[in-house]
Amino acid sequence: MSSLRLIVFGRQGAGKGTQAVRLADHYGIPHISTGDMLRAAAASGSDFGRQVKEIMDSGSLVSDQVMEGVVAERLAQPDAAAGFLLDGYPRTPGQAEYLQTLLAPDGVQAAINLEVPEDVVVDRITGRRVCSSCGTTYALGRDESAASGLCANCGGEVLQRPDDTEDSVRKRLALYAESTEPLLSWFRERDLLVDVDGVGDPDDIAAALVARIDERRSGAPGAGS
Numbered sequence: 570m571s572s573l574r575l576i577v578f579g580r581q582g583a584g585k586g587t588q589a590v591r592l593a594d595h596y597g598i599p600h601i602s603t604g605d606m607l608r609a610a611a612a613s614g615s616d617f618g619r620q621v622k623e624i625m626d627s628g629s630l631v632s633d634q635v636m637e638g639v640v641a642e643r644l645a646q647p648d649a650a651a652g653f654l655l656d657g658y659p660r661t662p663g664q665a666e667y668l669q670t671l672l673a674p675d676g677v678q679a680a681i682n683l684e685v686p687e688d689v690v691v692d693r694i695t696g697r698r699v700c701s702s703c704g705t706t707y708a709l710g711r712d713e714s715a716a717s718g719l720c721a722n723c724g725g726e727v728l729q730r731p732d733d734t735e736d737s738v739r740k741r742l743a744l745y746a747e748s749t750e751p752l753l754s755w756f757r758e759r760d761l762l763v764d765v766d767g768v769g770d771p772d773d774i775a776a777a778l779v780a781r782i783d784e785r786r787s788g789a790p791g792a793g794s
């Protein structure tokens with residue numbers, strides 16, 4: 570079968586990271602996160618890394634032009650020849666245009682939009698508790714350690730992260746919506762957007778994602794919806 574070129578979108582707390590790893594495993598393609606790549610560059614301390622770190626720390630986006638170089642180089646690696654799952658790119662309509670040109674004539678096969686209503690992700694994130702010693706994550710209402718404040722793993726103190734409050738989460742979600750909506754429209758207009766319900770059991774969601782992607786690859790009727 571031809572190579573599989575996917576993009577994944579999802580607001581914070583939608584389970585995008587979890588599903589991205591599962592999909593990449595299932596199809597045997599690399600999960601390429603531009604955020605992870607830029608953080609690795611920043612940690613390397615190179616000149617490029619230092620410039621990138623400054624931009625990331627200021628909360629801004631790296632320029633489209635710089636990202637073009639980063640993405641073109643990564644997608645040219647041998648492991649991406651059979652396909653890839655891009656996470657964090659494109660971030661702007663200009664990046665989307667560039668990606669389709671880079672991958673011409675075929676472009677990406679699907680941009681997945683993992684949909685979880687805002688109130689659900691706000692509940693998930695504000696209910697999240699993290700061990701300050703070992704980093705294990707717990708959920709209020711599910712894990713005893715979240716309620717007791719005592720880590721089941723190491724006995725450390727289990728706390729809420731300062732930016733996991735409702736106010737802060739809603740602000741981040743508003744920013745995501747503002748910057749991502751035009752991109753979702755960009756892919757929807759080209760019949761490339763695949764909306765998938767991200768609420769429920771992670772195994773069921775992964776199965777639904779695979780079914781929708783396979784449907785598209787086989788060109789099944791209605792696959793474009």
Ligand code: AMP
Nearest residue numbers: 603604607625629630631636657658660
């Ligand atoms: P992320 O982990 O995807 O949230 O990315 C972390 C940071 O890396 C972002 O806040 C941006 O500064 C930068 N970044 C990641 N991907 C891109 C992109 N496609 N375009 C511009 N900047 C990006």
